[in-house]
Amino acid sequence: MLPLSFSARNLSRSWIRTLQISGGTCLAALLLMAAAAFELGMRRTLSDQADPANVIILGKGSEESIQRSEIPVRTAAILSSSVKGLKSSLGQIHVSPQILYNGYLDCAGRKDETSIRGVDSAAPRVHKDFQLLSGNWPAPGQLMVGRHAATQMGLSPSALIEGTKVVIDNQTFTISGTFAVPGSLLEAEVWMNLHELLQLTKRDTLSCVVATLDGAEFGDLEAFAASRLDLEVAVVREKDYYARLSGFYAPIRAMVWLCSALVAFGAIFGGFNTLFTAFSGRKRELAALQAIGFPRWQLALSLLQESLLACLLGAAVALFVAIYALDGLQASFAGGVFTLRFGPGVLLLGLASSVLLAVIGLIAPVWVTLRPSLVDSLR
Secondary structure, three states, X not given: OOOHHHHHHHHHHOHHHHHHHHHHHHHHHHHHHHHHHHHHHXXXXXXXXXXXXXXXXXXXXXXXXXXXXXXXXXXHHHHHHHOOOEOEEOOEEOXXXXXXXXXXXXXXXXXXXXXXXXXXXXHHHHOOOOEEEEEOOOOOOEEEEEOOHHHHOOOOHHHHOOOOEEEEOOEEEEEEEEEEOOOOHHHHOEEEEHHHHHHHHOXXXXXXXXXXXXXXXXXXXXXXXXXXXXXXXXXXXXXXXXXXXXXXXXXXXXXXXXXXXXXXXXXXXXXXXXXXXXXXXXXXXXXXXXXXXXXXXXXXXHHHHHHHHHHHHHHHHHHHHHHHHHOOOEEEEOOEEEEOOOOHHHHHXXXXXXXHHHHHHHHHHHHHHHOOOHHHHHO
């Protein structure tokens, strides 16, 4: 049996060849891991936001888009008094009227589009993971920003700190604080007083009302919507709404996979070509080893060891880059911001792809090198 040191010494004979194999493997593994982290990050952000106990009341015909929805301002008060069994704490019913408005925020002379949500004090009750990280709840003339709002707008985090003056529709507001709702799209939004946003946008309607169920059932809210024809509202479970939203972004996730796969395949086939060139050119060397008594299966195993060592070297570099350079990076899309996480499953995908490249890429050169007779190989 040829020792492992023989395979390692062969790799050191041509550093350029080894670097080509390792580089192609590294690129392919890194792209596949990045695509997987992107897919999982977006899916996790959209799914984790939904609270199974929350129900969204919005305009009939706008069940798939809160932005397009319009319902009367009195809907929240009517809902609170008409439906029994909604969750309450300290005498406050968990019913939150909200407006979602896509506008431009001017910070230091730079205008960026962002999602602005008009809320009242009930919002933290229906969004149970809400955390006020710094500052205070916005008073009149103030607003607070999600911790990822700056990233969504392409600004540095220091651009939207507490006390900063910003302009929305020619009106100046002061940032009162920063909030977080871990794992949700809300962290990329700007929140302000509901009534101020009504005045700012010259609206007399809400976008939606979010209510949390306790003793009540979803059917009770469906009955409420059916009985109040004057409100023209529909109800949808929050988890169902964000499941549809996740489906809306499915083509984007598929495009990321496709682009990553195309580039990865290019790197893989480049690696195949390098492996073929490297090993098929050693036909005489391997024939000489056969002549002194080494069977072909041992030579094939030695080549596999070389291929695995080169590809695993590239995989190690890819894992290092993923863990120490890419893990925790934030990626923004039209709906918000999510974080890339390279967990064990993603890292295993990169490692498995490297091993697969080493094994599959060796089939052709082994066939070409070891299939001919010993006499033909020695010529």
